[in-house]
Amino acid sequence: MVLSRFWLTIFISSIAFIVFGLFSGQNYTIDNMLNGKKDDPILISEKYIDQLPIFIKDSIDNALEKTIVINRDTLNADTTYVYKNKTVKIYSGIQKADGLLPTCKSSLLDLILPLIAYLTFFCGLMQLLIDSGAAEKLAKMLSPVFVKIFPSLPKNHESISYMTLNFAANFLGLDSAATPFGLKAMESLQTLNPEKDKASDAQIMFMCLHAAGLTLIPTSIIGYRAAENAANPADVMLPCILTSFIGTIAAFLIVGIRQKINFKSASLVLALMTIIAAIAGLLFYISSLDLIGKNFFTSNLSGLMLVVIIAFTLIFSFINEKKFTEKETTIFDAFVVGANNGTKTGVTIFPYVLTMLVAISFFRNSGLFEIISNGISFVFSNIGVAKEITDSLPVAMLRPFSSSGSRGFMIDSMRSFGPDSLTGRLSCIFQCSAETTFYVIAVYFGSIKIKNTRYTLGTMLLVDLICVITAIFVAIWFF
DSSP, X not given: OHHHHHHHHHHHHHHHHHHXXXXXXXXXXXXXXXXXXXXXXXXXXXXXXXXXXXHHHHHHXXXXXXXXXXXXXXXXXXXXXXXXXXXXXXXXXXXXXXXXXHHHHHIIIIIIHHHHHHHHHHHHHHHHHHHHTHHHHHHHHXXXXXXXXXXTSOTTOTHHHHHHHHHHHHHTTOHHHHHHHHHHHHHHHHXXXXXXXXXXXXXXXXXXXXXXXXXXXXXXXXXXXXXXXXXXXXXXXXXXXXXHHHHHHHXXXXXXXXXXXXXXXXXXXXXXXXXXXXXXHHHHHHHTSOHHHHHHHHHHHHHHHHHHHHHHHHHHHHHTHHHHXXXXXXXXXXXXXXXXXXXXXXXXXXXXXXXXXXXXXXXXXXXXXXXXXXXXXXXXXXXXXXXXXXXXHHHHHHTTTOHHHHHHHHHHHHHHHOTTSHHHHHHHHHHHSSOOHHHHHHHHHXXXXXXXXXXXXXXXXXXXXXXXXXXXXXXXXXX
């Protein structure tokens, strides 16, 4: 219900703002919001050539293609004059996001089809893990801890192995693998859910832990920083680990208190201390490496772990081939069955993803997001928050809505202020240590057709806020 109300609010308010802007003269056309593409120039006016200043008219007459660009100053976008069909079209600024129709197209071609491909492959692997008995062994090994975090789960339930693989994939920065494992976990948890259209406690806990985005190797962030010629592209890795870890602990405590989980459980405390010790050891090891060593470690660990997971699945399946024979199937056929289920899941979630992305597109292009972002930055700057921090806030604000949008702001902040500035580094930590909340909710709950998400959205947004605040303190501490 909360997600539905929020979706309606941003969609309807954005449309109302767009229409108001058109009739009040703030917008010259709304065609760009329907058909325009991200970074396209925005048409702000159209005049007859005689209505233009003399120097612009003469410049157009002398231009070879009847087009001129005036760079008014370095802070504002260029203004372009294009003479065509007896009128001069005037463009200024660039579009913040794809319009409605391009969003529909790109959602299918650039998002859903690749996602279906990932789901097809990794769901095939998961079917091998199930049929070979590997998933059952993993669930038995982790059951003592998971039944404390998820009290409603039966001991050794298959969802434990799926959640473990999802957390591990996120931990290693393997986004393409994390989503299929997470969807399979939600599907497995749904079999235990007595109210099929209402999120269960276990599903809410899983989603909120997922929201913190606990990350070990932020490979994509390091890659973007390297592309922007950062002195040490991996220097944000430790802040990313700390921020996402604190966010994960916060998510566990917030949801655990609401679900009345026993925090004094010996197995739970032992597991938590083991994770803390492992992260501390990792931080100590990475900090001991030189620049080349850090780059080598971060660029190879994630990929190596993915290869190990694939190799382990195939070898374990081969060793236990008799289990497939008992089920009157083969390793190859079992993989195809799982892959087919993954494809069906991708098709199922497409409407949910499209619905959310179209609303976000209108929200970005309407100008409402920019007004809210500028307002929050203004408030923070007036209460003494450093400009280096307020300049990075757009990344944090957009992250729950759009990964690509916040990534664009992150890259822009590195180019504008420098990759080694506090603003550039903080933007990277924001991008790494939070989740695309609305997209994730649409995908994960949409895949199992959950309508009532209960307190999931509010908790995930609170975790996002905690990650933002933590990121600021960690960045100031480190840099």
